[in-house]
Amino acid sequence: MGKLALTGGAPVVAGPLGAAWPVYDERDEELLRDVLHSRSWTRSKFQDAESWVWRFEDAFAEFQDARHGVAVATGSIGMELALKAVGVEPGDEVIIPAATWITVATAVIAVGAAPVFVDIDPGTYNIDADKVEAAITPRTRAVMCVHNGGMPADMDALRELVDRHGIALVGDCAHAHGSQWRGRGVGAIEDAGAFSFQGSKVVALGEGGMVLTDRDDVQERLFGLHHVNGANGRPKPERSLPATNLRMTEWIGALGLAAMARLPEQVALREANARRLMAGLAEIPGVEGLTWDPRVTRWSFYIWHWRFIGAEFDGIQRDTFLAALKAEGVPASTGQTAPLYRNPVLTDMDCGRTNYPFNAQVYGQALDYRGFHCPETERIAATEALSFSHPLFLGPPEHMDLVLDAVRKIREHVAELHAWEVTQAGA
Numbered sequence: 001m002g003k004l005a006l007t008g009g010a011p012v013v014a015g016p017l018g019a020a021w022p023v024y025d026e027r028d029e030e031l032l033r034d035v036l037h038s039r040s041w042t043r044s045k046f047q048d049a050e051s052w053v054w055r056f057e058d059a060f061a062e063f064q065d066a067r068h069g070v071a072v073a074t075g076s077i078g079m080e081l082a083l084k085a086v087g088v089e090p091g092d093e094v095i096i097p098a099a100t101w102i103t104v105a106t107a108v109i110a111v112g113a114a115p116v117f118v119d120i121d122p123g124t125y126n127i128d129a130d131k132v133e134a135a136i137t138p139r140t141r142a143v144m145c146v147h148n149g150g151m152p153a154d155m156d157a158l159r160e161l162v163d164r165h166g167i168a169l170v171g172d173c174a175h176a177h178g179s180q181w182r183g184r185g186v187g188a189i190e191d192a193g194a195f196s197f198q199g200s201k202v203v204a205l206g207e208g209g210m211v212l213t214d215r216d217d218v219q220e221r222l223f224g225l226h227h228v229n230g231a232n233g234r235p236k237p238e239r240s241l242p243a244t245n246l247r248m249t250e251w252i253g254a255l256g257l258a259a260m261a262r263l264p265e266q267v268a269l270r271e272a273n274a275r276r277l278m279a280g281l282a283e284i285p286g287v288e289g290l291t292w293d294p295r296v297t298r299w300s301f302y303i304w305h306w307r308f309i310g311a312e313f314d315g316i317q318r319d320t321f322l323a324a325l326k327a328e329g330v331p332a333s334t335g336q337t338a339p340l341y342r343n344p345v346l347t348d349m350d351c352g353r354t355n356y357p358f359n360a361q362v363y364g365q366a367l368d369y370r371g372f373h374c375p376e377t378e379r380i381a382a383t384e385a386l387s388f389s390h391p392l393f394l395g396p397p398e399h400m401d402l403v404l405d406a407v408r409k410i411r412e413h414v415a416e417l418h419a420w421e422v423t424q425a426g427a
């Protein structure tokens with residue numbers, strides 16, 4: 001029996017770390033009761049200012065420093081809407097990061113456009129702004145960056161690039177409620193930025209999303225496209241748009257308002273704990289946090305990615321280290337780093353009889369992602385990436401110290417871990 005929990009020793013962490021998620025309090029119950037008694041459970045029943053959804057839109061947009069917010073049914077729908085609202089149409093290309101969630105690609109496909117993958121930056125795990133320009137073609141209509149985990153992408157470089165090329169910048173902000181770049185909320189900096197309120201997110205409402213924008217023309221299109229009847233008090237687009245109904249219910253709007261009262265404190269607590277963890281990791285060879293650019297003035301996060309450097313950890317494999325960490329009672333994973341172009345949606349490209357939008361009629365050329373390769377994405381996904389989920393950071397600071405104790409213990413018993421790895425390889 002060894003010292004490591006993986007080899008039969010006692011784990012460092014005996015109980016749960018962080019906080020249970022999602023949370024709620026009396027205010028949620030009160031607001032839900034108010035919605036119930038109103039008998040008006042959809043925003044179209046209201047003069048806007050009376051609607052819980054309207055109030056949530058205003059509160060969330062203000063929190064992220066945006067002039068407008070349009071609440072929708074899910075974050076993925078929000079991305080589709082954002083792309084349409086900035087003018088992406090069938091046959092266009094949209095540049096996205098190679099490592100992220102599948103609906104980033106399927107949102108592009110759903111509007112009839114082609115996803116074009118760009119490798120990620122090893123410092124931040126976000127789209128590598130230096131590699132975007134080479135991917136721009138005459139068909140490119142937008143860059144959709146993802147603030148991966150919640151770490152803002154390089155907004156200065158991306159904004160300069162899209163403006164120079166006359167294309168749009170869309171943000172997938174599903175992980176980044178509260179994150180700021182140079183003191184400004186993400187989502188407000190892009191032409192349109194889509195957030196998710198799915199049940200595990202930093203604002204967890206079961207389902208839901210919101211698209212933020214500072215542009216009046218984009219707001220008009222977003223609102224018109226998400227609500228087929230239009231609404232009292234909101235501007236109607238000049239042209240009739242082929243809209244559908246993607247609205248958020250008043251129930252979710254009420255939960256959103258209640259969540260807003262807790263959000264600033266949660267963001268501050270997560271960030272303080274992340275700083276403590278990062279400082280501790282910096283003293284242990286072979287592990288480190290992501291690069292925290294000083295322009296990231298607030299780092300809120302859904303997934304906290306960090307790095308394992310096997311060469312500095314006695315040649316141990318990342319997956320071996322991960323197994324040892326979990327055995328010590330620390331819940332960890334590899335986050336959202338898998339190469340998206342390997343997803344069967346992209347490799348099979350089977351969309352039915354006409355195969356729209358993968359067919360050559362739309363793009364003028366057949367699409368084929370099967371030979372695609374982004375070296376940094378592949379390396380990071382296979383050997384380096386580690387992650388913690390955001391509720392871990394809602395506990396007391398001592399929970400960060402326990403995580404660090406676990407990492408230090410593994411480091412101290414690396415020879416034992418090596419021996420375990422060898423037995424596993426032989427098994």
Ligand SMILES: Cc1ncc(COP(=O)(O)O)c(C=O)c1O
Pocket residue numbers: 074075076077100101103104146172174175195196197198207208209
């Ligand atoms: C990066 C990213 N974008 C978009 C979404 C989609 O959000 P939703 O589940 O609300 O559609 C998710 C969900 O996990 C995500 O991780």
